[in-house]
Amino acid sequence: MEEKIRTDLLEVNFGPQHPATHGVFRAVLTLDGEIVVGCKPVLGYLHRGIEKIAERLTYQQFIPYLDRLDYVSGFLNEYPYVRAIEKLMGIEVPIRAQYIRVLMMELNRIAAHLVNVGAQGLDLASMTPMVYCLREREYILELMAEVSGSRMTFNYFRFGGVKFDLPEGYLSKLDRFIHYFKDRLPEYASMLHRNEIFQARTKNIGILKPETALKLSCTGPTLRGCGIARDLRKDEPYEIYPTLDFDVISENTCDSYGRFLVRFKEIEQSVRIIEQTMPNLPEGPVMAKVPKVIKPPAGEIYCRVEAPIGEFGVYVVSDGSPKPYRVKLRSPSFSNLMSFPHIAQNISMPDVVAAFASLAPTMGDSDR
Amino acid sequence: MENFVPYLIVALIQVAISLGIFGFVMVNALLLTLAERKLLGWMHQRLGPMEVGPWGLFQPFADMIKLLTKGDVIPKAADKFFYSYSALIAFTPSFITFAFIPFGLVGGIKLVAADTEIGVLMISAVMALSVIGIILGGWSSGNKFSLLGAVRTAAQEISYEIPKTLAIIAVVMLAGSMNVYHISSIQRVWFIAPQFIGFLVFFVSSLAEIFRIPFDLAEGESELVAGYNVEFSGIRFAFFFFAEYTYLFVTSAVITALYLGGGSGPEFLPWGLSSLFWFLLKSFAMVGFILWFSRSLPRVRADQLMNMAWKIMLPLSLVNIIWTAFIVLNENLLKIVVK
Known part of the structure; x- marks a missing residue:
């Protein structure tokens, strides 16, 4: 009798048009009932050829394009490119500009983490924390817009400094926000990772072993969620990070829960950094003396920083002309996404959604 | 003539x-x-x-x-007959359940369309019919996501039907009748007190039955896009939607009648209109509570849902029945609880 009952594997397109794929990611899932037995990511739906565009633009003209990579963390995309050119040309950045840069980058890190933390809740059907997270993010976006003139596509960092100085009374506004924001964090915790259903849906789900993560060159919270405390802000410090006191968060759980928790705790660390930066902000210029036409000497350089999703690297080859010969971007989303088939093996379809959210990729960043 | x-x-x-x-x-x-x-x-x-x-x-x-x-779209892959009528099959029972709900006693007339002796049984039996519409709708759409939603629905409804019915049985034991009006009017103490475990079981099972958020697996928009109603639009979708919201109210009304004393409350309006007032107030308060509840929680997974039904809810409802039997057999206790 048993032989007559035939079951089939079901092939389901998870994306590109799917509410939980954070953009246009597509994975072809093979389901046995609800258990995923096969997962094939299909990338490139948001490919815009940004690296190629760089080759026909001058060095300055390319900066706005970087905001459009990981569109929730524009400052952190601009920074490695700007820093790469500065290193290539040997430009010394004024100390005030460095402080402002770190301030903006950490604010942006909070904003990006808030989106990802909220989205994790949303993908578990918990809509309310997402809206709360976006509410606070809105506050941050306004703060960042006040400095740069734009909410998400900033175009603020320049070779040798930043475009504008902080507006008057900005620090007190920032201070108000930090006070307001610190009270909100326990609220999210109670709705997200302290919730029993949330824990049941994320703990021991989407296991990524440390050795696999390293092999696939995962970085950021994805790697730190595997218990490997690697953070470029500590390991290869840049700007004023060596003078700041903050912890590198890592969780040994290797699951969706761990990756979520790393993100959540990093928000607190970013708040700590901002609190240390604000009172010490020195006076002075925000721009170094830089030639009008940026012509780095012929050569190549690789520069990487810790973006919210992971290690964001920029490789620039210069031939001494005003336009880069080649720009290669190493985006954390892409590398982290490579771990998705490993994570999505033999767990059920809803858990795949939760595990995907815990990687928090941005498709603009991954497909470039 | x-x-x-x-x-x-x-x-x-x-x-x-x-x-x-x-x-x-x-x-x-x-x-x-x-x-x-x-x-x-x-x-x-x-x-x-x-x-x-x-x-x-x-x-x-x-x-x-x-x-x-909106245009009436029937997908090519759909089974036309069942696709066309599944929404009606889901909606009609939700409408029928209203016949058994006792809205109150106004001017000496019971506001129950069908004042039968098997009211409670009928409500849960008719409610269970809707599931057929949902399963048919999910299956006949010819969409993989909606098929998954339909299969989940089938498992979920069958599992939660049992603890829910067992919770009702305890109430029936206490009231000594299946007439909904009788049950709601006999309560000296609101049954939520002597039946607290039963209330919990009933509440959770009802949430599972009307697909509210911790248990909205049939729709699960983050994984199944919209579950069983992915392919539905226009008036058919409206019917599914109507069924869902009607059940939200029906469930709240049943909870009010079974556990919250129905229309009992301070009388301040003539002709017994206050009983209608209290009934509706309690019901809508319950609706609000369910909405609040369902918007603060994430969704559980299908196997967790099943575990909960069979390993927690079912034993709890059995314990509740034993406890109820204890009350019923003890005359003094029973006198405190019922009129």
């Missing part, structure tokens, strides 16, 4: 009652959509719908017009 007239009058009255209930069902479902969106908005520190009419009050009617005027 003379014998015929009274029957005609009775028939006309029944038609009038049916139309009245129909009107109530429609308006209730429409207003609940607005209520949910408003409540959700306030929980999110938003305003909710504000554009259509004063304070967004006409939003549900605008939605209704939009759904009614």
